[in-house]
Amino acid sequence: MSAVAPALPPAPPAGTGDPLAALAARARQGEDAAFTELVHATSERLFQFLYHLCGQAQDAEDVAQETYLKAFRALDRYDPRRPFLPWLFTIARRSLLNHRRAARPCEPLPEELPVPPAAGPDANPVVMDDLAHLWRLARVLPPRYHYALWLYYGEGFDTRQVATVLKTRPLVVKVLLHRARRALLAAWRRHRPELLP
Numbered sequence: 001m002s003a004v005a006p007a008l009p010p011a012p013p014a015g016t017g018d019p020l021a022a023l024a025a026r027a028r029q030g031e032d033a034a035f036t037e038l039v040h041a042t043s044e045r046l047f048q049f050l051y052h053l054c055g056q057a058q059d060a061e062d063v064a065q066e067t068y069l070k071a072f073r074a075l076d077r078y079d080p081r082r083p084f085l086p087w088l089f090t091i092a093r094r095s096l097l098n099h100r101r102a103a104r105p106c107e108p109l110p111e112e113l114p115v116p117p118a119a120g121p122d123a124n125p126v127v128m129d130d131l132a133h134l135w136r137l138a139r140v141l142p143p144r145y146h147y148a149l150w151l152y153y154g155e156g157f158d159t160r161q162v163a164t165v166l167k168t169r170p171l172v173v174k175v176l177l178h179r180a181r182r183a184l185l186a187a188w189r190r191h192r193p194e195l196l197p
Contacts, residue, residue: 020084028075039068042088048094052150061097067092086161089151093165137187145180152177
């Protein structure tokens with residue numbers, strides 16, 4: 001009996017209401033407490049996103065602080081009719097690119113990654129190990145493939161939201177995801193051939 005490589009979970013559908021957007025709208029009107037709530041509500045996901053991209057906790061923390069500072073200064077340009085998290089992650093991605101240009105390159109990821117937000121304490125350790133290996137393989141793909149995969153599967157963004165962060169069109173994101181999945185499967189076959197038929 002041969003095992004099969006774990007399939008990536010489907011992305012959840014986009015929600016209709018965004019409580020973060022409501023908080024951002026209040027913060028935009030000058031409510032400092034609303035921005036504090038925004039930071040509290042998003043800090044863990046933002047850190048996980050940045051840590052996953054660069055693999056170094058200190059860099060992720062530094063870039064997260066810079067992201068919040070830039071977001072606060074740019075609140076007047078945020079459109080509360082749009083989801084807040086993709087807007088914040090767009091700022092974070094740009095901040096990380098600037099951080100990389102200004103400083104040393106990010107250090108490689110350690111063998112043990114933080115548990116993805118969707119995984120709970122009851123998660124199957126074998127599946128989690130395979131998933132962690134899969135994400136390590138995704139890091140060696142071209143950056144746009146890696147970003148698209150993480151935003152879609154790791155963060156649960158829909159293709160429009162991924163397109164917002166990557167500054168492209170949803171159709172391009174669909175193509176990126178298709179190519180990224182094929183490249184990831186090929187990498188999986190090279191590194192874990194014993195798990196494939």
